[in-house]
Amino acid sequence: MLDSRQTPFPGAAVVLLPELDRRLLRTDLYKTTSTDETGRFVMERLPPGDYREFSWESVSDFAWQDPAFMRDYEDRGRAVRVTAGARQTVDMEKYVRKATLFCQR
Helix, strand or coil: CECCCCCCCCCCCCEEEEEEHHCCCHHHHHHHECCCCEEEEEEEEEECEEEEEEEECCCCCHHHHCCHHCCCHHHHCEEEEEEECCEEEECCCCCCEEEEEECCC
């Protein structure tokens, strides 16, 4: 994540949620982490599927599990497709510099 001066923002919350149609039924697919000192993060052992990535400089613990909270952010999530056995590097544009996602085999 980058701050207003375009420098890395460590400690930002990053959340990967299944697409909306599976979200309420598959909370086991929710993945969270935070950015390191370079504004990057890694998520490993992700089941294949379609997800949305969200990131915040600051957010209450588990707020993303509340559908009412997420309604305000849904259109800001970035679509991510995780494929079996793949290692993907995703550029999160304005919010997070780079993300590496590792899929389960």
